Amino acid sequence: MVFLMADRTPTTPEGIAQLEEWHKVLYALAAAVQRIRRTFETLEFMLHSEGGRRVKEAAPAMADAAGQALELTLLLSIAKLFDSEKMGQHQNLVLSNMIDKAGVAPGGSERAAIDAEIAKVAPFAKMIREKWRHKLGAHTDYDQAILLVQHWLDGDNNAHPGPKVEWSDLRQTVGSLSIIVDIVFKTQLPSKYAVWYGAQIGDEVAALNAMLKK
Numbered sequence: 001m002v003f004l005m006a007d008r009t010p011t012t013p014e015g016i017a018q019l020e021e022w023h024k025v026l027y028a029l030a031a032a033v034q035r036i037r038r039t040f041e042t043l044e045f046m047l048h049s050e051g052g053r054r055v056k057e058a059a060p061a062m063a064d065a066a067g068q069a070l071e072l073t074l075l076l077s078i079a080k081l082f083d084s085e086k087m088g089q090h091q092n093l094v095l096s097n098m099i100d101k102a103g104v105a106p107g108g109s110e111r112a113a114i115d116a117e118i119a120k121v122a123p124f125a126k127m128i129r130e131k132w133r134h135k136l137g138a139h140t141d142y143d144q145a146i147l148l149v150q151h152w153l154d155g156d157n158n159a160h161p162g163p164k165v166e167w168s169d170l171r172q173t174v175g176s177l178s179i180i181v182d183i184v185f186k187t188q189l190p191s192k193y194a195v196w197y198g199a200q201i202g203d204e205v206a207a208l209n210a211m212l213k214k
Contacts, residue, residue, distance in 0.1 A: 022103065029098040029184065030196035033177045036077050040174045041201040043070040048167075051209035072137065075165065078173060079133045082125035095180070102184050110187045117176040124169040131163040 046052040046067050056063040081095045091097075095118070104111050128137075135141040136148075151158055181196055 022101065025098050025101040026184070026188065028093060029095075029102060030181055032077070032081055032098075033181045034197050036074065036081070036177060037174055037197060038201045039070055039074045039077065040170060041205060043067065043074060045205045045208065046070065049205070049209055051205070051212040054212040071165075074170070075128055075132060076137055078125060079129040079137065081177070082122075082129055095177075099180070099184065102188055104184055104187055110183050114180050114183055117179050121169075121173040121176045124173055127163055128165070132165065135163060 046055065046063060052063070080092075083092050083094045085092055085094055085097050099111075099114060104114060133139075135144045151160060178197070185196055
């Protein structure tokens with residue numbers, strides 16, 4: 001992740017401190033979404049590619065453990081990003097206050113575009129935060145866990161007891177978060193070259209698929 005400071009030249013200690021915080025907020029926002037994207041792309045390789053299928057054939061236990069860890073990391077990362085800004089006396093670093101602190105002011109077209117992307121994924125993020133995390137992510141609800149075990153024992157033939165995570169919702173969320181970071185960077189760094197996400201995971205997945213086909 002590489003990006004440069006915008007054309008701001010504060011001269012007061014307060015101004016310098018504000019600029020430093022602004023820069024750190026941009027970095028934190030990019031890092032959070034970059035981590036979500038890379039986890040999603042790695043999990044997608046494991047679950048939905050020919051290379052992932054070959055890995056599961058060769059090392060099923062390892063592939064299962066890796067898939068479960070990736071899914072847990074991905075969902076918890078999304079939940080944290082959409083948390084409340086404050087919990088008790090503590091302030092959380094979440095999507096909403098990072099956008100505010102990054103300087104994307106309400107009322108403009110850029111903020112409207114960001115709000116539109118948030119609206120697309122808000123119901124899914126709320127489900128992950130309020131249902132999945134409390135029932136299965138950060139805690140394991142006894143009744144819910146037993147229902148899930150029964151679902152697995154039945155060979156997934158009965159209705160999923162929920163909360164169920166759909167792959168299409170995950171893809172939409174990752175896509176919308178990426179668009180939001182793109183908008184923030186284009187708005188705040190219009191005269192600078194900014195690369196907040198490289199294609200390393202995509203390149204590596206393509207290389208793995210090619211290697212595993214041999």
